[in-house]
Amino acid sequence: MIRRFSAPLAAALLLAALTLRGADAAKDEVDTCLACHEDKSLEKKLPNGESRSLFVDRAVFEKSVHGAKLGCTGCHPGYQEMPHPERGAKDLASFTASFRETCKSCHFANYTKALDSVHFAALSKGNTVAPFCADCHGAHDVARPNEPRTRISDTCSTCHSAEAEAYSKSVHGKTLAATNSPDVPVCTDCHKSHAIADPRGQTWRMKSPETCGGCHTDPVKMGRYGLSAKVYTSYLTDFHGRSASLIAGQKKQAERIVAVCVDCHGVHDIARVKDAGSKVLQKNLQATCAKCHPGAPPNFPAAWLSHYEPSPRKAPLVWATALFYRILIPVMIGGLVLQVILHLWRVVVNR
């Protein structure tokens, strides 16, 4: 199955490699393996007719994060044996799948997190294009995934091109491109890198205040961009936020949908609030509300205080009403309780 392969030569080289000890062992092992695998035409033919190139580019591997530290058998255990272990794969997909556990022995935590991901769920259901370790990180060319940070969205865009395109035009994507700042969220900040949850369900939607709140409650981070860090609390005290809190605490799945951050602001296409295309800009707000409140009249968006806390300047009527009750309730209840106490006192005195 492996063509142009000289078994005696490979065996001799392997033996030589294994007798060497010390810091050069990894490099020597690589030399041994590359004696064959530097051949660009080396390939594995699979029973169904598919094939997989077995060529390894020395320069690429040496530049990779593993290049200086690991030899070949670190990831391909048992391959010092000749002939190499038979993997019994019928097609390319199962051949690739047979290497999936390779990373586990060193990267156990991330490996197990990935088992909880939507990607692994898809793989388990037989989706052969769903990615696992090497599909995102590469194999012989493994590099730091976040250097530069734009590399992360580039990686995801391999499959999720529409989302990546929308993201690149969003306030987050544009700021990232301009500053490369760690403040700016990339795909994995919201979706996580290994335990990537299914974003299509209610669970993920309802988590969005928490997801966005991770950054948007940080006064230092928000201060750098002139943004309020109170958007999360002001959301929670409003009708939508209250409903979201109560739904989060209930066992039964809610029938009615309640607006969370992304419903008004968008998801990958989040725009600066003051941009002409922003869904939450005053003139666009009626249409945004109407997504959930069909037929919302022009006055309707003003029912939402735009994340402002009521004050004499913003929403003075709301502020005054709250103040009125803050005075009335203690005066009323205090007065009534005082009368009760006086009455009881008189009863006791008269006895």
Add this chain to the structure above:
Amino acid sequence: MARGGEPVSSYVVRFSKKQRAEHLIVLTLFTTLAVTGFPQKFYETHWAAVVVNAIGGLDRVRFLHRMAGLLFSVATIFHIVLITFLALARKTGMTMVPTLRDFQDAIQQIRWYLGLAEAPAKFDRYDYRQKFEYWGMLIGSLVMVVTGLILYLPLLFTRFFPGELIPVAQVAHSNEGLMAFLVVITWHIYNAHLSPDVFPFDTCIFTGRISEERMHHEHPLELARLTGAPEEGSGVHGPASGGTAPPA
């Protein structure tokens, strides 16, 4: 002195069947509205989640709250229309209308509590505390009905009124509801259950009957009017004259 729940041989019928029914309806709806409303106000507490789960989710809590609210609105509007009609037709006494005398009574009563007056104030059919609670309840109910309907139908409301009135309605509804609840658990529970005059339970609003002895003690002026003899008389039966208003 005969207490609220004890059987008495000599009694006065204080509340008509309609008044007793009104009290029961308000009692039921008020409780339902409080149980389904407060988890929405105190959304961040643990007990709010417990109540929501016990009822079967927020959707059902809101449904019950809105249905009870609609029934409460009907009851409130019915009451207001009826007393207005009866008052205009002069078919009801103005016993629930606050007068100058109520303010004087309040002052005398408090002076008596403090030991500054020799005797407590003498009351007619409704004392100043009952009038205060009745009118507080009526005004509070109107606030709850109006703000509740605004919150129930925000799309309709904002066709005619500014949107900012919706958060105003929300703040008013939430606080007015809290105040009503606090008044009930302090003032009303004291006057109907915990007060030494009626402890443990003033059954009058459920049976309609009040002992003559209590009438003598609590409503001497009304008793005098009914019997035609100042603070005397016995064996008075049949509905007492007076408003259709439920008692405070």
